Amino acid sequence: MPTSPPPPASPCPSASPPALSRGLVLLLAVACGAAVGNIYFPQAVSPLVATGLGVPPDTAALVVTTAQLGYAVGIFLLVPLGDRFPYRPLIATLLGITALSLLAAGAAPELPALLGASVLVGVTTVIAPVIAPMAAGLAPADRRGAVNGTLLSGSLGGMLLSRAAGGALGEWLGWRAPYLLAAALAGGIAVLLARALPTTPAPTRQRYASLVAGPLRLLRTEPELRRSCWYQAMVFGAFQAVWTGVALLLTSGTYGLGAQAVGLLALVNVATMACSPLAGRKADRRGPDAVSLVAILDALVSAGVLAGGVLGGAVGLTALVAGTLLLDVAMSAGMVANQVRIFALRPEARSRLNTAYMTCGFLGGSLGSWLGARAYTGLGWLGVCALVALLTSLALGRHLAHRRRTVTRPSAARPGTPPAP
Template sequence: MLTKRMVWLLSATAGFTVANVYLNQTLLVSMADSFGVSATQIGMIATLSQIGYALGNLFLVPLGDLYERRRIILLLLAFVCVGLLASAMAQSFIWMVTASLFLGFVTIVPQIIVPLAASLAKANERGKILGNIAVGLVSGILCARLVSGFVDAQFGWRAVYWLSLGFTVLFIVLIRLGLPKNKESQNMSYKQLLLSLGPIFMKENVLKRVCLSQGMMFAAFSLFWTTLVFLLTSPPYSYGSGAVGTIGLVSIGGAFAAPVIGRFIDNRGAGLANMICMVIGLLSFIVAFAGGGFLPAVIASALLVTVGTQANQVACQAKLFQLSPEKRSRLNGLYMVSTFLGGALGSFVGVQAWSHFHWTGVCTAGLIMVAIALSSAIGSEKQMPVASH
């Protein structure tokens, strides 16, 4: 049974770990100067971090259905330390790209934590618990952008990775002392576990729909935040990385939205919450398109895209965890693969759109991505299982 202290620990661990996927987004301009590469080339660091995260979700997250989850979390955090060390010491662009891919691959601790929390939570409190875990995730993303921008401005981008390394070591100790062991779930081989992923995806229509919904929402989210640093460091703004990090403060709204949407899900259902979140995402790019040269409009769109995307993740996972309890890690792994492949697509398309069409191209691409996400809602409510309360 989950205690409040355990929920806090899981939420904080998820947040500090997921931050490692987003650290580089505010650092791209500084890294490009350090390695002497173009904006298009340096965008590969953000793209490959998320591809690595997607691969980790495919090959590592399903292990949560096979082995004791605390042990998996501790082992992965140790590998995160290796990835952070390699990033901090990178001497070339290729080195940094490789380190970013590896770091993304092992930074999937939150996706071991989420199904663990869902399994331990009561059915009528699952939305609230997932919302609380999402607070940590959103806060981690927020802190990644905010802290990395300030640290980069004062000490350089390498110091960001050294700082994250120190916090990761701290959380290894906290998890070791504060999280009890849990039972192993499945009696099958790793090969059998991976071979079961295809049939699960083909069978579960709800899984397909939430993959499309959050995959495209996260693509739009990643597109926005990857290119925002280029917008704000260019005329008419011409801000430094510290100021760009400050803009990330508005995404704290996503942290407040997650528990609100969690309670809404427990009372009104995940389907309606899912639709509301995608409409918010659409609105964010309409605002960004209309007001790209007006800072308050950019800040408003940053808030809306973060609220819509992070709350939508809670809604989608609430739908997902109404399915087979013994498959939760695999369901979540497949779901997060699509989410971060979407994120990688968003980073790639965002850099290309900025390079060729600047902010107008970015906003147009974002609108298309959210419109595709909305298509996942067509007819979905008829197929949704009813949650037990």
């Protein structure tokens, strides 16, 4: 009696991604927060740097600028390496170099040395945009949004807590202490991740030049990537405009508070960390576009609430707390939705997709910060609120135009016309 041929061999087990445990997700979220915090705590200690090194405050503020510029360079030059090298040695190496750079910054005898070390810190602390595509590849498709939301909560926690902790520690032990503590934290996390991360193969063997050019090609060929980049650039630009302007408002005659008040306001908004996993679960169930729309509308409403800050006193502070809370939630929820959308495009190019997305978002944030300072100088706090309304309206207009095209496209096709490839 003839027998049926044996079934085809199953794919190599290595083709299935290793499991991403809850404990590892939490460790990765802590790593994201520690890395992101390295480019935000200098905002709180730059006045202390000015006093400690005997330079003008506006000159000392260059430590913030150089770290941010270094971060942009690192996103563009190093994040694409996640598509070329295994993640475990790449992440551990970047964290190790970040720790050494932070040590050099903490020991800098003069401002030029500190600025040089700050550039290196910014370039190598791009851990969060490296981890996000790795986690997207390891997580099941129906949990990708939730995992990404948890990682973003860690990043937001680092962004918000680092300002308050850096300012308090700097006031207590001097401006060098936050750098030295951050160095110890980065080194410890590097050791933990070198042991905890699973072994993953490199998605591609492309040359480095091709990888670096990849984000530009993806921006040209992937309309969903361009749309996500536009949303993030506008909302993150509004976010940065507010946090630049609110520092000027709180230290002005309207409130007469010190620089630590900005850190305390950021500390209040740590509550937004709980919203990112929720946004991720909603994106998993209802799709990223629904979450994007809510996030953009939330940011638009925040502009009106923030306008109450011009009143000063307890009423004004309440408006600032509520408005920044709304805007922080909008920024984090929108980012979760955008990354769920782009990571579904090309699994083999997630790091390059994230490079394009993060670079565009960071450029939008830098522009928003610059415009926010100019708006406050020329028009006061209401000018900053108007800028937030304008930027979020541009994001909303793009979203509504996309929905209109999506709805009308099927009806525009003639009966019997095959769908476009």
